[in-house]
Amino acid sequence: MAATDVHYVRDEMAPVLPPPAASGGLLGWMRANLFSSLGNTALTLVGVLILWLLFEPLIRFALIDAVWTGANREACLGHHGACWPYVADYFSQFIYGRYPLGERWRVDIVFAAFAFGLVPLLVPSAPLKRANVIFMLVVFPVAAYFLLTGGFGMEIVETANWGGLLVTLVIAVTGIVASLPLGIVLALGRRSQMPVVRLASVVFIEFWRGVPLITVLFMSSVMLPLFLPEGVTFDKLLRALIGVALFASAYMAEVVRGGLQAIPKGQYEGAMALGLRYWQMMGLIIMPQALKMVIPGIVNTFIGLFKDTTLVLIIGLFDLLGQIQSSYTDPTWATPTQSHTGYLFAAAIYWTFCFSMSRYSIFMEKRLHTGHKR
């Protein structure tokens, strides 16, 4: 047996060295990520080709071949690109629907107040959060209600005359604001120790999840009036709002329940051992963690809800998409590219809203991350 010397004592500690410098610049990055081997180079080229095939016609249609000015269909006839003057001409109708021309300033104020309240609410470092929340949850809804419907000397505007982005936003914002708290209550109810509460929550959630939104809207607009006594009517938009809010809250409840299930038992025990009551424990310990965990799911539901608002067209409410579609019947702008242009415009608006929600949720996730960052 060969004698090996196992005795070793380090006599100098290894020094701390700076990390290796990244192999530099755009060229270095491209070489490392796109052209590192023959196969990768081929994949990169195929990828570029696919992107080109996808986006070249879109850019050509929307920008290069597009018509930018004109007074009627004559300007766009014979062109293969988007007919933007049609969108410009109809723009205010897409936003306000058939809201009376002279009263549209009221909608503008509502939009402005909404932005004014929402932006500082979304910026974590903005001051006066409490006042801000009160403004958005109490002052704004009441003010918006009276501004939009009328009263106090303002002309009454029937909701049948509302339309376009206004209707889309009213339904989406109401649905979003109502579905989160309702969903939380339902999720807690479904996990409650009390059998009656649990059963009621399960029945509610499963009923609304088991029915398509179109059916809910149909029921609210066609069937419900049949059951109401003679002479009792309530607004079609309001019925749609309630339907959408309850529908979304059932989905929200299941998303929140997913978060609740991910909270370890130790968190409940830690909170209980300190003497916290049920609502304190839920509000201070469990919910903040559960909601943070399911932010992607919550925003997913919000985005789904936002896009589902387009379904109200089938009960005769004209949201943004409905308003755009109804403009196709106008002979002034009837051209082969009219509907393409309209749908492209609609897609751009919906995408902007949904993408913003998505980005904001990612920002919030990062901000609320409290673990050890690696």
Added chain:
Amino acid sequence: MSETAAMTAEAKPKMAVSETDVAIEIVGMNKWYGDFHVLKDINLKVMRGERIVVCGPSGSGKSTMIRCINRLEEHQKGDIIVDGITLTNDLKRIDEIRREVGMVFQHFNLFPHLTILENCTLAPIWVRKMPKKQAEEVAMHYLERVKIPEQALKYPGQLSGGQQQRVAIARSLCMNPRIMLFDEPTSALDPEMIKEVLDVMVGLAEEGMTMLCVTHEMGFARQVANRVIFMDAGQIVEENAPEPFFTNPQHERTQLFLSQILH
């Protein structure tokens, strides 16, 4: 511990064990998980200022027993009287008991979304209705006590296991409890960190805190316990002062257990 001298108003004088002052009394307690009889006829009396170490093989019911004391587990038969309050299904009484009984868990159970300071001030503010500023002073006092005041603004996820457990102890102490329950406080820690947690616990014991510890740290038991309780198969098998318990165990289960853990 040198800091104990610097302790201010909250410091409790070193108390002698007095027979008249009962902190916890458990009489004929039984508990079942479904058909499984986990705790069988438990009788235990803990005096104020007494330190009791509970040991036993895993599954012997020792954790379940101390978790019954603050109603994290429900017992089905028998009586538990904590600080003169009989434990029933009455939520008000359960709250009252939980306010007076601090608990430290194996896995710390700190709230990861709150800073260390917020972890400590939460219960005093919401349960004791203490003003925030005062709660923060109390919290800093106890964080200094467990020697990590400089971590106050960090989150639990940024601390080592030993530090987290010390925060958990400080968090309990902020409620100024009269009784502390420890449920295997060092079992989830790396060997290097066990001592820093035990040091804090020894300090508490020296101040006269009533303590009920489930632990396998036999050195700790020898050093601070007034009594050692050995549990097996859901019952208390042997109970004695630490010295005779370790040197001259009577029951064969105890002998076997000790022979396996004290090598």
